[in-house]
Structure formats: C-alpha cells, structure tokens
Amino acid sequence: MSPATATPVIDCHVHLVGNGRKGSGCWIRMSGWHRWLGGFMAKMIGMPVSFEHEEFDAAYVSRLADFVKESSADQILLLAQEEVYHEDGTKRDFGSFHVPNDYLFEVCSGNPAFLPAVSIHPARKDALEELDRCLAQGARALKLLPNCLDVDCSRPAYDAFWEKMAEAGLPMLAHTGGEMTVPVANKLYQDPRYLERPLEIGVKIIAAHAASNSSLWDEDYFDVLVEMMRRHPNLYGDSSALNTPVRSSAFAKILHCDLADRFVHGSDFPVPVGTWYARMRGLVDGPARAEAASIPNLIERDLRLKKSMGFPEGHFTRVGEILRKVG
Template identity: 30%
Template structure:
C-alpha cells in the first residue's frame, strides 16, 4: 500500500489565480498551467505511479491570495473515489467561524483531516486565533497538516516559514497529531529534532523528497532514524508540483543503493520503506486497515 500524503486538489482554470500559478510553478520548470489536478489527471498519475491512496487537500487562502480550493470540491472528489482519496479540509483562522467550518467539513462533508497554510495567510501557526481550530481538530480526532518551510508565493510572509513555530502548539495540544509539511525545508534538521521532542509531531517529505539530491534526502532520513522518529515520517509529493512516478522511483532507490547514505547508515529496510510509503499515513488517519504489510 502506497499513500501519497500531500496532494493538492484544484484546477488551474477554476481555482488558482494566474499570478499564483506563475510564482509557484516557476521553481519547478513547468508552465503555470501545470498547476492543475483535474480528477482524471489525478487518478491517471496515481495509477501510473502505483499509488493506492492520497491525502487530497483543500486550500483556503482567499483572504490573501484571492482564491480557494473549497472543502466541498474536495469532498465531492472523495465521495466519487472513496477507495482512492482521503480528504483534508482547509480553513483560515483569521476569518470568523473557522472552527465551525472545520467541524462542518468533517461531520457533514465527510473529510478526514485539516490542511492549514499559515505563512500564506500571513500569520503564525501559533497565533491564538488558530487555537479554536486546533481544539476542534483535537476533539474530532483528526490530523492537522501544516505548511512549513519555504514557498515562492510572493504574498507569503517569511517570518512564518520555520517549523519551529509549531513548538508551542505541540506543547499546548499534546493529543493533536500535527504533520509538518515539506520536512520544514530548508530547516530539515531542526524539524527532525522537533519531532524528537514532541511525540505528537509528524513530517512529510513532499517537495523535499521529490527534488533534493538523493544524498540530501538519505541524510535527513538517516537523521530521523538516529533520533528514533523515522516511524513518524510520511512520503508525499506535493503533486502537481512534482510527479508521483519519479518520486516513487527515487524513494525505491533509497532501499537499494547505499551510495547516497552517510557513512554508517544503511538503506531503508523493507519495514521502514513500507512505513514511510504508507503505513504511517494509514495509522495516522486511524485507518490501519488501509495498509497491508
């Protein structure tokens, strides 16, 4: 079972602004129009890469960027493909009723997690306005995926890129499962250390695992193994910003090729590979039945 833990829903001509697409895709070498994940494209990409399921993300940045990928849109996709998608809602804590919208998305629309984008919204993930949202997520028993690390979006606030901003949240909500997106790139080392301090924290490899050199990826995984947190690292792509097929191939090579690994570190074992590629994601969502060893 392979689960991509970071996949964006949305279509270029329906959801994203041209300016946002220009900024985001410029770093990938793909045209702005590639920032699009229509239903057929998503399924075809997953099938080609051997990806069984995906965390499919809504994206509420309307207050700053002027657009959103609505929770309802993601819920409709998940309803049509319940065996392929695990839907994550998105809310903006700076708009009134955010916690209520999250509750509605989970209890009425059937979504299974929360995606937040603090730096895109120009606010810290530890801003007190998020706390009602976090408390609602904790009460509902859902994981929260938080953007951490760099983004090329020009309206984003760089003061809120660092994953270390989540430390007080991890401390104040010890029962809330929080996924730090992108392994906090470029703060990957501090991100691993943050996981070591707080057992409720997880991290995904999206973008980082898809584009960084194999030795850099292997070094981060070796660090996570050394600190005893490799079982809280999830594979993800950030599709459509990266392809699933190439990312799966890159991860598979890290189980066979010892050359990228630091001295004294072995490639991923079969058990580690299965956990990173899907087992941990299934466990995190409360659906271990999704994963067959």
C-alpha cells in the same frame, strides 16, 4: 497497486487545482515566476489543456485519477487550498490559487482513492463552524501553509480551533521551510517552532517537506524539527517535494535520523520530480536514476526514487495510522 490485504500505500501530499471556469469555486491567479512555473508543471504532468481553459478542472482530476491508478500508490491525500485572511477575520487579496472544501469533497466522492484534506484559516469568523462541517463530511486531515496563508499558529485566539482538531483526531499537514511555488505572505511562519502551541494542545502535525530549505537563501530547519519531534510524539515530517535541487539534501538526513520512522511519504504533486538530484548526492545509482527518469507519472516516479534510496515500506504506509479515522 499493492495487494488488497496489505496496508495501503498513501501519498500524503497531492494538490487539487482548478480555475473555476465551470463553477468549481476554484481560482488561479498567477503572474511572473509563478505563472511560468505553473505552466511548466502543467506540461510536466501532460495536461491536455492550459490552466486557463474552461475544461482545465475536469482534465486535471482525470489526469490525477489516471496517475494514481497507474502508480504503486493505493490512495492519495488530496489537498484543498484556503484563501488568505487577516487576523481580524477579513479576507486578504493575496495568493495564487484557491480550492474550496466543497469542491474537494465533490472530487473525493467520485474516487475512493482520494482522501480529503480540507483547508481552513483559523482566523475566519466561521472557522469553528467550517471545521464542524468538514468533520461531518469526512475530512481526514487539514492542510495549512502558515507562511503563505499568513497563519500565526501560536496565537492564543486559535486555541479553540486546535482543541476541536485534537478532540476529533484531525491531523494538520503544515508547510514548513521555505516556499517557491506559491507567494509567501509572512516568511516568519515557515519556522516549525510556530507550531508548538497546537502541538501542546494535542494536534497531530505532519511537517511538510521535513522543514527543509527550498532555496539557498532559506534557512534549513531540519535539526529544529527533529529536536521538536523528540519533545512531541504527535509531530511527524513528510518527504514531499524533496526530489528538487535544494530540498534533496534532506533525504540523507531523514534516512540517517534516529527518528526516521516518524517521516511519511508525500510527493507534492504536481511539483516536478527531478531524478538527477538524488543521483548527484549519491543516493541512487545510474540505472535507478534512468529507470525513474523513464516514468512520466510523477506520483510513481517520486515513489520509485525513494524506494531506490532505501526508504522502507513503512515510510509509504505509515500515514494511514496518523490520518483521522472515519466510517
């Protein structure tokens, strides 16, 4: 942990997951590739039970708490996961997992290192009421995956939602770029240009994954993101899930970008953290790679690799200036 007097080191992108077998309200519905990947991620973080076990929810929170306590991170931004809705506000039967805001707040109340990032689809008929409720409970940010939740952030119908977020100082952590870990509802919305409207209204936005491509078949929007950042001082990017085969190409772009101080640290836990990708791209040397590979704690491994690449201290603390202030 960093010294108590120092600015907190915050991992801004950590997922809460649960199956709801003991009343959390969560659900997991994975098949095919996503089911295999979910099992692989559970194995990578050393889960003592499968994601179908009735004790999975408690075991996941316990494992996560241990990882944070044993890492260099002081706090994590913990993410809820909204369900998918049609534009008329009716729920759509789509997606691989759901984590309600109520469960998020319950988990965060039990650990001061967990900062709550709620998730609300703006097409919900009660979206404004839910946003008010979450603000009253201390939400620090809002997490959306526009391409996976089918959210066209450019719709004028959502303006009141963005206005309330902007007024409250609640930033949005928005997925940008391709996606492989959860099903995609509308690939169009991986383009960060769909975030222009909430940005113009005044919402602070952190573009997750630096708008990089997750596979060779995805478009890389990094240059688009940087151009948008020049026009919008309230737009940031995060470095989450970049220690993966394709996304790792974004590391050098961030480090050599003249707006590098607008990017913040995130791991995307429990997404696997590979060590060879940074080594093969010449970003770390052999001993640094080997040291990181010896760390089973993925939160710490991701952080350690980035420090070895040369990311400055501000990269790991800056998000504290962006999150909504509470208390």
